Amino acid sequence: MLAWFTPKRETWLFEVNPALKFMVFFALLLIALFNQNLSFAVWQAVLYSVLFYGFTGYSIKKLALLSIPLAISFLSSAGTMVLFGKGSNVLWQWGLIKISEESIQHALLLGSKSLSFGFVGFTFLLTVQPVLFFYAMMQQFGLPSKYAYSFIASFRLIPAVTEELQIRRNALKVRNIHFSRGIKGVYERLQMYTVPLFAQSIRRAQRIAVAMEAKQYQMGAARTYYYPTHFSRMDIVFTTVMAGGLVGTILLAF
Amino acid sequence: MKKLKFTDLLITIMIGVVFGILMKFWDDLYTVVKPILPVARQLIYGMWFMVGPFAFLLIRKPGTALIASVAGASLSAFAGHGLEVLMYGFAQGLAAELLFAAFRYKRYSIVVAGLAGVCSCLASFTLDLFYGYAALETWALVVKYGLRTISAFIFTGVFAVLIVRALEATGVTNLIRPVDKDEYSMLDR
Numbered sequence: 001m002l003a004w005f006t007p008k009r010e011t012w013l014f015e016v017n018p019a020l021k022f023m024v025f026f027a028l029l030l031i032a033l034f035n036q037n038l039s040f041a042v043w044q045a046v047l048y049s050v051l052f053y054g055f056t057g058y059s060i061k062k063l064a065l066l067s068i069p070l071a072i073s074f075l076s077s078a079g080t081m082v083l084f085g086k087g088s089n090v091l092w093q094w095g096l097i098k099i100s101e102e103s104i105q106h107a108l109l110l111g112s113k114s115l116s117f118g119f120v121g122f123t124f125l126l127t128v129q130p131v132l133f134f135y136a137m138m139q140q141f142g143l144p145s146k147y148a149y150s151f152i153a154s155f156r157l158i159p160a161v162t163e164e165l166q167i168r169r170n171a172l173k174v175r176n177i178h179f180s181r182g183i184k185g186v187y188e189r190l191q192m193y194t195v196p197l198f199a200q201s202i203r204r205a206q207r208i209a210v211a212m213e214a215k216q217y218q219m220g221a222a223r224t225y226y227y228p229t230h231f232s233r234m235d236i237v238f239t240t241v242m243a244g245g246l247v248g249t250i251l252l253a254f
Numbered sequence: 255m256k257k258l259k260f261t262d263l264l265i266t267i268m269i270g271v272v273f274g275i276l277m278k279f280w281d282d283l284y285t286v287v288k289p290i291l292p293v294a295r296q297l298i299y300g301m302w303f304m305v306g307p308f309a310f311l312l313i314r315k316p317g318t319a320l321i322a323s324v325a326g327a328s329l330s331a332f333a334g335h336g337l338e339v340l341m342y343g344f345a346q347g348l349a350a351e352l353l354f355a356a357f358r359y360k361r362y363s364i365v366v367a368g369l370a371g372v373c374s375c376l377a378s379f380t381l382d383l384f385y386g387y388a389a390l391e392t393w394a395l396v397v398k399y400g401l402r403t404i405s406a407f408i409f410t411g412v413f414a415v416l417i418v419r420a421l422e423a424t425g426v427t428n429l430i431r432p433v434d435k436d437e438y439s440m441l442d443r
Contacts, residue, residue, distance in 0.1 A: 025337065026337060026340070029337055029338065029341075030341070033338065033341065033381070033384055033385055034384050036384075036386075069334070077387070081386070081387075081389065081390070084390050084391055084394040085389055085390055085391065086389055086390060086391045086392070086395075096393075096394075098391065102389075103389075106386060106389040109386050110385070110386040110387065110389075113385060113386060117336045117337060117338045118336055120337060121331070121334070121335075121336035121337045121338075122334070124337065125332065125334065130332060146260055146263055147263070147267070147321075150260075150263050150264045150266075150267040150268075151267055151325065151328070153264060153268075154264070154267050154268045154270075154271040154325070155271065155329075155332075157268070157271070158271065158275065158329075161271075161272055161275055162275060165275065165276075165279065183297075183408070186298065187412075187413055187416070190413060190417065191416070191417055191420060193276070194276065194417055195417060195420045195421060195424065197272060197276075198269065198272060198312075198417075198421055198426075199421060199424045199426045201268050201269070201272045202265055202268070202269070202312075202421075202426045202427075202429065202430065203426060203429070204268070205261075205264045205265040205267075205268035206261055206264075206265060206429050206430070208264060209260050209261040209263075209264040209265070210261065212260070212264075213260060213261075217260070219260050
């Protein structure tokens with residue numbers, strides 16, 4: 001699975017400091033979230049699609065595959081909004097379904113936003129190594145090491161947890177467990193899966209924490225890092241390009 | 255105020271991450287209930303508010319609701335759900351955290367936990383307003399968010415409290431809960 005996430009070529013986006021990349025993308029997405037102007041939203045989606053298709057360095061086939069969930073999220077969020085969105089200039093109505101000019105506008109706004117989020121999210125994920133991201137957050141942005149190492153340790157345990165979930169599922173199947181219908185069944189299912197899973201994860205997390213402290217890990221102590229991360233010239237290029245892109249979309253939209 | 259030790263912090267983040275994994279499977283699980291899709295989807299939506307209150311009920315220290323919520327959201331974000339879940343996770347966790355803080359972190363009942371979930375739901379509704387999910391016809395808006403609020407209460411109140419009780423019965427909570435004064439005084443007897 002992880003082998004799948006190796007790019008065809010490493011583009012300039014790979015050289016940007018991972019934490020800085022996150023901060024810039026996050027700021028851009030905050031702008032996207034609070035923006036209410038349709039053409040600005042559309043141009044932003046276009047800008048981020050250029051980033052996604054042009055500069056992640058993955059093959060067209062993989063990018064096309066990743067586009068499927070993006071298309072689905074566009075259609076599902078925009079679709080509901082077209083059919084049930086509020087509006088007074090009604091174009092077509094059938095029972096509860098009402099399509100109006102406003103609802104189409106809202107749908108396009110919503111759809112463009114979800115595309116922007118999707119493109120930026122995937123661009124970030126495809127061009128970043130999670131562990132280095134946390135190291136850069138510690139070294140360049142002063143994230144306390146206790147958070148970063150807790151995250152890294154927990155992320156490392158994901159395979160163990162998913163395996164446990166799988167074992168639990170099979171165990172319940174072997175024992176021929178049937179769940180009730182309705183809300184009671186939801187609870188039964190939740191309890192059957194979560195209680196052993198959490199009990200085990202809590203024990204494991206506690207053991208890791210104790211082990212780290214036994215090896216003299218101290219919260220808040222000054223420390224050195226196994227993976228040093230830096231700012232480089234590429235970070236200036238990246239920030240300038242993204243700022244330029246944002247200004248460009250504003251000029252195009254207004 | 256009881257501060258978070260490193261053990262507590264690691265466990266809190268672990269809980270958030272496990273919840274993130276569960277939420278990923280939760281999506282698959284409920285594609286089965288598709289026929290009554292729109293209503294059913296909103297009724298199981300409370301799962302997405304559960305992580306913060308659940309972590310607080312388990313560890314009972316300030317900060318856990320927010321941290322666990324952000325941890326769960328970052329797992330979802332790394333699993334490909336997009337960076338917007340981080341914003342939602344932060345807002346939802348913060349809302350739950352503030353509600354627990356309003357009770358001085360001393361109430362662990364179904365009602366208080368459920369209210370924390372409702373606060374999370376309100377926070378996500380506020381973000382939805384900006385995002386544009388809430389520009390619906392009035393009836394659809396009331397149905398969607400009404401069901402979601404009810405679901406939030408059931409999941410974060412009833413379900414979370416019951417599951418934490420079941421976990422207490424397994425004995426793991428003894429690893430993390432601070433020891434009461436009463437328990438120390440029992441040693442003196």
